[in-house]
Amino acid sequence: MAASGECGRLRIGIHALIPRSFLAELLARYREDYPGIDIDITEGTARDAVMQLRADRLDIVFVAGTPEPPDCHSRCIWVEPLVAALPECHQLAGQTTLTWADLAGETFLARNGGTGPQVYDHIVLRLAGRWPASSILRFDVERGTLLSMVGQGFGVTIVGAATSLLPTSGVIFLPFADEPEPVPFSAVWSPFNRSAALRNLLTLANDMGRRVRAD
Incomplete structure (x- = not known):
């Protein structure tokens, strides 16, 4: 056996x-x-x-x-498609999709653990030198805590579409219109x-x- x-x-x-x-x-x-x-x-x-x-x-x-x-x-x-996680009160919350340019100047949140390093690298890749500088803050927290921080207005983040399946209060997930690859x-x-x-x-x-x- x-x-x-x-x-x-x-x-x-x-x-x-x-x-x-x-x-x-x-x-x-x-x-x-x-x-x-x-x-x-x-x-x-x-x-x-x-x-x-x-x-x-x-x-x-x-x-x-x-x-x-x-x-x-x-x-x-x-x-998985890439999506942005935003607070429900965010000015972009009423849109059905967004672009990377829409997020120029935002404060991004990333984890040190899990897929955090890849998230950090991807944000740098998409935003570096193209739009007004954005800040990226990194935290030693779990995925659920990071999403709670988004809901409380600490900033925004990017996640794979599967993360949008998690029950999260105060957060909306929007797909990118200009993300070239899943x-x-x-x-x-x-x-x-x-x-x-x-x-x-x-x-x-x-x-x-x-x-x-x-x-």
Whole structure:
């Protein structure tokens, strides 16, 4: 049973686990298909997750972006549109979409953990040298706390569309009209890991990802 991936343990590193998101549905389907597999989940930054993967403390990690570590395999599994999170009282709240130029001069909030580093880099990439300077404040908080800070008027932030599924008071989510690409999310794993449980998870992830892209 272990050789076929029907029993055993799988150690997974994640950026977040949001109800009804692609990752949550993937893990729910996997647990349903392989009830004999014990799943350990660790949440953290992409950098920390890959370090744990290299140290053989994780079997697979799911991270934002398309990293290509030279000593690991990686594959884009799914994508999400990028959306802006704004206070309900924001002057742009009545719009159906917005542009990066609309957010020029805003105070952006980002986390130090989770996908915070990628969020920070993306804001810098989109705004640097193009519009009036914006400030980016970074905090050691969880995702829910950061969204609460947005709702209280501390600033705005950008998130993958799955985050808009979270119950959040005082925050609205608006899609970008000029964001060229959705946010990719990738699986990263060691080429030396021969676990059948890992192989089965990757197969399921690929199948689900293809169906989502087809829809």
